[in-house]
Amino acid sequence: xxxxxxxxxxxxxxxxxxxxxxxxxxxxxxxxxxxxxxxxxxxxxxxxxxxxxxxxxxxxxxxxxxxxxxxxxxxxxxxxxxxxxxxxxxxxxxxxxxxxxxxxxxxxxxxxxxxxxxxxxxxxxxxxxxxxxxxxxxxxxxxxxxxxxxxxxxxxxxxxxxxxxxxxxxxxxxxxxxxxxxxxxxxxxxxxxxxxxxxxxxxxxxxxxxxxxxxxxxxxxxxxxxxxxxxxxxxxxxxxxxxxxxxxxxxxxxxxxxxxxxxxxxxxxxxxxxxxxxxxxxxxxxxxxxxxxxxxxxxxxxxxxxxxxxxxxxxxxxxxxxxxxxxxxxxxxxxxxxxxxxxxxxxxxxxxxxxxxxxxxxxxxxxxxxxxxxxxxxxxxxxxxxxxxxxxxxxxxxxxxxxxxxxxxxxxxxxxxxxxxxxxxxxxxxxxxxxxxxxxxxxxxxxxxxxxxxxxxxxxxxxxxxxxxxxxxxxxxxxxxxxxxxxxxxxxxxxxxxxxxxxxxxxxxxxxxxxxxxxxxxxxxxxxxxxxxxxxxxxxxxxxxxxxxxxxxxxxxxxxxxxxxxxxxxxxxxxxxxxxxxxxxxxxx
Numbered sequence: 231x232x233x234x235x236x237x238x239x240x241x242x243x244x245x246x247x248x249x250x251x252x253x254x255x256x257x258x259x260x261x262x263x264x265x266x267x268x269x270x271x272x273x274x275x276x277x278x279x280x281x282x283x284x285x286x287x288x289x290x291x292x293x294x295x296x297x298x299x300x301x302x303x304x305x306x307x308x309x310x311x312x313x314x315x316x317x318x319x320x321x322x323x324x325x326x327x328x329x330x331x332x333x334x335x336x337x338x339x340x341x342x343x344x345x346x347x348x349x350x351x352x353x354x355x356x357x358x359x360x361x362x363x364x365x366x367x368x369x370x371x372x373x374x375x376x377x378x379x380x381x382x383x384x385x386x387x388x389x390x391x392x393x394x395x396x397x398x399x400x401x402x403x404x405x406x407x408x409x410x411x412x413x414x415x416x417x418x419x420x421x422x423x424x425x426x427x428x429x430x431x432x433x434x435x436x437x438x439x440x441x442x443x444x445x446x447x448x449x450x451x452x453x454x455x456x457x458x459x460x461x462x463x464x465x466x467x468x469x470x471x472x473x474x475x476x477x478x479x480x481x482x483x484x485x486x487x488x489x490x491x492x493x494x495x496x497x498x499x500x501x502x503x504x505x506x507x508x509x510x511x512x513x514x515x516x517x518x519x520x521x522x523x524x525x526x527x528x529x530x531x532x533x534x535x536x537x538x539x540x541x542x543x544x545x546x547x548x549x550x551x552x553x554x555x556x557x558x559x560x561x562x563x564x565x566x567x568x569x570x571x572x573x574x575x576x577x578x579x580x581x582x583x584x585x586x587x588x589x590x591x592x593x594x595x596x597x598x599x600x601x602x603x604x605x606x607x608x609x610x611x612x613x614x615x616x617x618x619x620x621x622x623x624x625x626x627x628x629x630x631x632x633x634x635x636x637x638x639x640x641x642x643x644x645x646x647x648x649x650x651x652x653x654x655x656x657x658x659x660x661x662x663x664x665x666x667x668x669x670x671x672x673x674x675x676x677x678x679x680x681x682x683x684x685x686x687x688x689x690x691x692x693x694x695x696x697x698x699x700x701x702x703x704x705x706x707x708x709x710x711x712x713x714x715x716x717x718x719x720x721x722x723x724x725x726x727x728x729x730x731x732x733x734x735x736x737x738x739x740x741x742x743x744x745x746x747x748x749x750x751x752x753x754x755x756x757x758x759x760x761x762x763x764x765x766x767x768x769x770x771x772x773x774x775x776x777x778x779x780x781x782x783x784x785x786x787x788x789x790x791x792x793x794x795x796x797x798x799x800x801x802x803x804x805x806x807x808x809x810x811x812x813x814x815x816x817x818x819x
Contacts, residue, residue: 272346291359292605304590367533367567379520394476533570541568545765548680562636578637582609647781649688656688658705662802674745710789
């Protein structure tokens, strides 16, 4: 058996974790100190308390290999509960891991080149990128190597270890913004500009200080155009301004968006550009074209001259014109354009969960087809580098894994955070609601309405990204007939794309058990009234806005008495009466 070399830096991280864990267990390290250390290594506590942990492993820009998928299968079976969960930031999470077993688990990851370092905590989090980068016929640049360069530059970088709060970077290859750059601390969108001699120069538009959470903020453009050689210095300058000016006394106002709120965007822009100008004097200056970009290249995929490119982005109209299972999957889940002579296809993951058997099956598919795999920010996976002739084989293999339903950009593709299943801050079972909505849409014959997204968070913090979905929900405690009950705030009209963002507008509050019926009504009305190719946001505005649509749902905001409707007072996936059980927030540590 070949000897597998572990990255010395990852090995050092694991050895330090073992040392710190031993000292913590011996009472030599205080709880809060170990908690900060643990979080910076991607290990979260769970609402169940005790020593059960959630371990988040980073997959920069969502890239995975067959060996890594097989590793996830082992981890799911041996350390967790038989499955892993895809996050909206292209990570995988494994829950109920015993704290004392974490070092062994980290070695499993290390053997396939993965780390959990800085997947949590006040650090630069997993660097996201469009899941079709290098395979998208619309892109201006292949941002893969740029996202990799950013990941390498900031991982373990001394300036990024104890930030005022977390810092998120996203990359998109074109203004469609499938990578969702518009609500991040630093969002990067590839673009071009025309020079005086008429030639076009590829580069970037950089956006700053976006964020979701309880108080969403849209990102601001930093400058009109950022040259390729200036991109990494620009990202470091943004981070340095945040490190210097972020609020270290109040974690609730510590993100970069609050720096802009307090100082004004012009002041923050000036600081960033001033630091970038002098950054060559720093030992950490990352100027010029990064080595990995020079090695991998960033030439855009390019569109086929003979095949029409599949429309991309939120609101993409999907039309299923057949009753045959393969043809329906192909019409919804395949991205054409023959970029670089290949096509791409989605594997749909219900609730973002992947079982150990599915992990093994996905690894086998990757090897059989010689394909690439990336995680999407809608909790699915996409196979890239396929030929047309491989699509029927892929469909057959995914069907056997239960991952071949038409899901991409269809209403059944409901996104949810883990919710009260494991999270200390969640007040509702968001995963249970997502499942109920999917079932209600299936029963109503509306699961395959195209161009509409539903996202759910178990609290206001938007881990489920409810603010940027066509239909969004966040969990809230309700009081009815003197009793606590699970409820949700419904939002309508969230959208991100074309270098713009709209946050969902509050519609109405609902009992948790009536939320699926509300979604069915809205999706049915949208499907019936939309004009050809019309996006949800446009339809909503044309229909009178969120409040007008909410007025037609008001009858659903009613709680029966506990005697007449006892299930209204029990949350999804629970058996006992609803009660809010909040633990200490490690998200704000």
